[in-house]
Amino acid sequence: MSTKLSVEHVYKIFGAHPKAALERIKRGESKDEIFAATGMTVGVSDASFEVEQGEIFVVMGLSGSGKSTLVRMLNRLIDSSAGAVRIDGQDITQMSRKQLIELRRREISMVFQSFALMPHQSVLENTAFGLAMGGVSRSERHEKALAALDAVGLKANADSYPDELSGGMKQRVGLARALTVDPGILLMDEAFSALDPLIRTEMQDELLRLQSQQARTVVFITHDLDEAMRVGDRIAIMQGGAVVQVGTPEEIVRDPANEYVRSFFRGVDVSHVFTAADVARRHHVTVIERPGMSVRAALERLREHDDESAVVHDRHRKYLGVVSLNSLNHCIDGLGRREEGEIETAFVHEVKSVAADTPLTDLMTHVAESPYPVPVVEADGRYVGTISRAALLHTLNRTEKGAA
Amino acid sequence: MMSLNAATDSLWQRLSDAFVVDLPIGEGFTVIVDYMTEHFDLLFVAIASAISFVAGNLTLFFNYLPPQLVFIVLAGLALWRVGWQFALFVLVGLYVVLGMNLWPESMDTLGLVIAATLAALGLGLPLGVLMAKNDMVASGVRPVLDFMQTLPAFVYLIPAVIFFGTGRVPGTIATVIFSMPPAVRLMNLGIRHVPTENVEAGRAFGCNSMQLLFKVQLPLALPSIMAGINQTIMLALSMVVIASMIGAGGLGDPVLAGIQQLRLGTGFEGGLGVVILAIILDRLTQSFAQPNRQREGLGTRLKQFFGRADKVRSS
Numbered sequence: 234m235s236t237k238l239s240v241e242h243v244y245k246i247f248g249a250h251p252k253a254a255l256e257r258i259k260r261g262e263s264k265d266e267i268f269a270a271t272g273m274t275v276g277v278s279d280a281s282f283e284v285e286q287g288e289i290f291v292v293m294g295l296s297g298s299g300k301s302t303l304v305r306m307l308n309r310l311i312d313s314s315a316g317a318v319r320i321d322g323q324d325i326t327q328m329s330r331k332q333l334i335e336l337r338r339r340e341i342s343m344v345f346q347s348f349a350l351m352p353h354q355s356v357l358e359n360t361a362f363g364l365a366m367g368g369v370s371r372s373e374r375h376e377k378a379l380a381a382l383d384a385v386g387l388k389a390n391a392d393s394y395p396d397e398l399s400g401g402m403k404q405r406v407g408l409a410r411a412l413t414v415d416p417g418i419l420l421m422d423e424a425f426s427a428l429d430p431l432i433r434t435e436m437q438d439e440l441l442r443l444q445s446q447q448a449r450t451v452v453f454i455t456h457d458l459d460e461a462m463r464v465g466d467r468i469a470i471m472q473g474g475a476v477v478q479v480g481t482p483e484e485i486v487r488d489p490a491n492e493y494v495r496s497f498f499r500g501v502d503v504s505h506v507f508t509a510a511d512v513a514r515r516h517h518v519t520v521i522e523r524p525g526m527s528v529r530a531a532l533e534r535l536r537e538h539d540d541e542s543a544v545v546h547d548r549h550r551k552y553l554g555v556v557s558l559n560s561l562n563h564c565i566d567g568l569g570r571r572e573e574g575e576i577e578t579a580f581v582h583e584v585k586s587v588a589a590d591t592p593l594t595d596l597m598t599h600v601a602e603s604p605y606p607v608p609v610v611e612a613d614g615r616y617v618g619t620i621s622r623a624a625l626l627h628t629l630n631r632t633e634k635g636a637a
Numbered sequence: 638m639m640s641l642n643a644a645t646d647s648l649w650q651r652l653s654d655a656f657v658v659d660l661p662i663g664e665g666f667t668v669i670v671d672y673m674t675e676h677f678d679l680l681f682v683a684i685a686s687a688i689s690f691v692a693g694n695l696t697l698f699f700n701y702l703p704p705q706l707v708f709i710v711l712a713g714l715a716l717w718r719v720g721w722q723f724a725l726f727v728l729v730g731l732y733v734v735l736g737m738n739l740w741p742e743s744m745d746t747l748g749l750v751i752a753a754t755l756a757a758l759g760l761g762l763p764l765g766v767l768m769a770k771n772d773m774v775a776s777g778v779r780p781v782l783d784f785m786q787t788l789p790a791f792v793y794l795i796p797a798v799i800f801f802g803t804g805r806v807p808g809t810i811a812t813v814i815f816s817m818p819p820a821v822r823l824m825n826l827g828i829r830h831v832p833t834e835n836v837e838a839g840r841a842f843g844c845n846s847m848q849l850l851f852k853v854q855l856p857l858a859l860p861s862i863m864a865g866i867n868q869t870i871m872l873a874l875s876m877v878v879i880a881s882m883i884g885a886g887g888l889g890d891p892v893l894a895g896i897q898q899l900r901l902g903t904g905f906e907g908g909l910g911v912v913i914l915a916i917i918l919d920r921l922t923q924s925f926a927q928p929n930r931q932r933e934g935l936g937t938r939l940k941q942f943f944g945r946a947d948k949v950r951s952s
Contacts, residue, residue: 310837338843349834353856363842366852414842 237450238284238307238418243316245302245474248273251314264473276302278474280316284418287448289440291461293497294471300454303471304422307452308341309333320418338367342411346423348403350395356382356406357391363414374413381409384443401432405439412443421453425460437463458497462506470494482506509596510589512628513609513618521545521556521576528574532561542584542605544619545576552616554580557605586610589617593628600625670796685806688756692809696748696886704735707744711917718924730913739888739910746877746887746914749805753812753873758866761817765824765865766850775825782818790815790876794883808885812876819868827861828854863926870918878911888914 246254254273257266264275277299284290294300305311307318309325317324325336342363350359357378358365364374382388385405395403404424411419421440425433441464444451455461461468462482469479470490478490486506489495521531521543535543535558542557556579564579586608587596600607606619674681699707708731716724734743768775793814797807831854839853855862881889888910895904 305837308841310840334843334845337841341841343838343841345834345838347832347834349832349838351835351838351853351856353859362838362852366843366845366848410842420841 235286236283237286237321238452239317239319240280240282240303240307241317241319243280243303243306243318244278244314245276245299245306245311246273246314247276255315275474277306277313280471280474280476282469282476282479284450284452285466286450288466289444289451289453289464291453291455291465291468292471293455293458293461293465293468295456298471299474300456300471301422302474304343304420304452304454307418307420308337308343338363339414340416341418341420342414342416343420343422344404344407344411344424346427348395348400348407348427350403350406350410352395354394355391356387356393356395356398359395359406360391360409360413362410367414377415378409378413381413382406384412384446385409385439399432400428401436404428404436408436408439408443417450419449419451421451423454423456426455426457433460440464470497483511507593507628508589509587509591509593509609509620510611510617512593512596512620512624513589514620514624515618526576528561528564528568528576528579531556531576531579532558532565535561542581544608544616545580546616550616551614552586552608552610553577555584555605555608557581581605584608587620588612593625596620597625670799674800681800684810685801688752688809689806691755692749692752692805695752696745696805699744699748700741702744704731704740707731711921714921715917719920723920727917730917734910734913737906737910739891739906742886742888742890742907743910743914746874746889746911749809749812749877749880749885749887750870750873750914750918753809753816753877754866754870756809756813757817757869757873758820760813761820761865761869762824762862765821766828768821768825769828769854778821782821785814786818790879791882794880798883803884805885807883808877808880811880811883812873812885815876816869816872819872820865823861823865823868824858827858827865830861831857860926863922867919867922867926870922871915874911874915874918 244251244255244258248254248271250271250273254267254271254275257270258275258278262270264278267273267275280299280303282290292300292303302311306313307325309318309328313326316326318326320336320340325333328336351362354362357375360382361369361374361378364377369377379388379391382391385408387402387405387409390398390402395406398406404427407424425436428436437460440451443449453461453464465482467479467481468485469476470485470493471477472491472493478485478494480488483506485494486498489498521534526534531543531545535541535556542555544555545553547553554577556576560579560581564574568574581604584603584605584607585599587599587610589609589611596607600620600622606621606624608619609617611617708728711731712724712727715727734740764778768778790811793811794807797811801807801810835853835857836849839849844852877885877887878889878892881887881893888907891903891907892911894900895902895907
């Protein structure tokens with residue numbers, strides 16, 4: 234992972250004398266004090282973060298928190314008052330007008346909330362808009378535009394006009410227009426907020442699908458927490474023009490920086506956010522590391538630890554199965570006096586392991602119905618830990634309290 | 638008691654004498670006009686000959702065209718842009734004008750209107766763009782436009798006559814000044830009302846300022862611009878009639894004759910000619926404000942027309 238975009242101490246002051254307002258900020262005056270004294274608005278205040286190559290970086294905040302201003306400073310639709318915005322290490326705030334136009338044509342493109350398609354152009358011409366501005370030949374830009382339309386599933390509508398399309402289709406065109414220039418960075422300003430919920434989810438899936446084909450660096454602006462959690466690799470939360478917290482969705486849910494961030498999760502079902510791996514505990518049950526261990530030895534081990542069940546994995550932590558007091562006893566009853574018994578014969582078949590990335594919502598019935606703690610396993614078969622009913626209830630209870 | 642009353646009366650008299658002053662605005666205007674005729678003579682001659690050339694040739698051209706050709710072209714445009722009903726109206730209207738023996742006057746008026754409109758748009762549309770791009774220009778131009786629109790139309794005729802004498806040229810110039818404001822205003826308004834996100838989209842995809850104007854702002858402002866052009870043509874038509882008072886000629890002549898000699902019939906015929914011309918020009922220019930792709934082609938319309946005619950015949 235390398236840093237694609239870095240925002241360093243960026244400020245935006247709306248008003249006649251930004252320098253004076255910046256001085257006041259340095260002296261420690263608040264946004265409201267500055268507005269009362271000078272009539273100038275602090276749009277963005279000391280925003281700093283880095284966006285990695287190929288990740289979806291979500292900027293979330295309520296309206297008026299400065300997120301739309303912030304995203305417009307990333308391609309200089311709005312000029313920042315102070316600070317640096319670096320794309321591949323190059324500070325765009327210092328670029329000349331000509332360099333800037335070149336940058337917008339090749340390196341950074343944008344998807345808008347109200348789609349902002351040109352009503353006088355066909356879908357194909359709209360999609361090819363960026364290339365046309367860059368002076369790319371007609372045949373080449375139409376070819377690339379068709380490919381982009383194909384990627385969003387609108388190739389058949391190339392000759393339609395925007396007013397003939399539904400909202401979701403229009404935004405697909407908006408997305409195709411942004412993808413046609415093959416940008417290094419894709420800015421999405423509340424791109425799905427104007428769509429109805431069903432179409433919104435569909436578009437989020439579309440974005441994630443496109444992202445899985447070719448990972449682009451995306452800066453995604455939204456006020457919708459569910460959307461942020463769904464599409465975001467990392468989330469920055471803005472409050473009153475400042476970035477108050479940056480982290481993965483899990484980090485933010487687990488450890489909100491302040492009351493404002495916490496308030497976002499009020500009434501939100503966090504079981505979507507946590508996965509099995511987040512809840513799994515390793516020390517709750519006895520672990521048997523030797524697959525060759527006999528049934529009798531395993532029973533001895535369980536009695537020693539005063540436990541009901543045990544997880545069996547090999548030396549490479551590859552998960553093998555679960556044994557319980559009952560299953561071991563049952564097994565021994567069937568053995569002759571001399572036989573030691575293979576431990577595999579005592580595996581409890583009712584206990585099924587779950588994948589580490591299973592969300593908690595999909596886990597609850599499974600854990601509730603299982604007689605013993607449920608083992609959690611990585612995609613490569615490695616054992617992560619187990620989830621007991623008590624642990625699951627504890628987690629849900631804790632997050633509920635955190636949200637309340 | 639009496640003396641006190643007399644004292645207050647005389648004080649009041651003196652106060653009002655001091656307040657009421659004569660502002661020599663009219664004289665000032667005369668001085669300016671005099672100064673300009675004296676010192677900018679060459680400029681006025683240049684303007685006059687340019688306008689005379691364009692307006693003269695246009696009126697000559699329209700008069701040279703055989704009426705049948707004008708019938709066909711205008712009716713064809715009407716059929717293409719609006720519909721067969723309007724095409725029918727155009728044919729009947731033009732036939733009425735021809736029948737009133739006002740054909741040469743109508744063609745004169747058409748030539749003058751088109752010449753004046755071309756000049757008004759040539760000056761007005763770029764000025765509108767400047768207004769939209771620059772707030773300083775906008776706040777400077779707006780009061781001038783107010784002035785141009787509210788000053789009674791007849792007042793334009795006086796300096797026009799002084800600078801250019803009587804005839805077609807001052808008539809055209811007065812018409813240009815009178816008809817320009819809507820083109821400027823609606824161009825300015827149209828560009829300013831282009832949705833912010835469309836302008837942002839243009840910039841975000843790397844438009845330079847010329848591309849932004851021609852690929853985004855003007856196309857999206859087109860309905861407003863076309864409304865401005867339509868208004869300009871309508872105002873030009875109404876002013877051309879008034880301009881016949883200073884000898885511009887055209888359909889204003891029979892109207893003027895009707896007023897001066899109390900010949901009701903002649904006046905009405907002239908007026909009717911203006912109305913017919915106005916409706917034709919208005920509907921045709923309005924039709925161009927709608928995007929072409931939403932209308933059916935000429936072929937479809939012809940088919941529709943004859944299809945209907947067929948149905949009528951067969952039924």
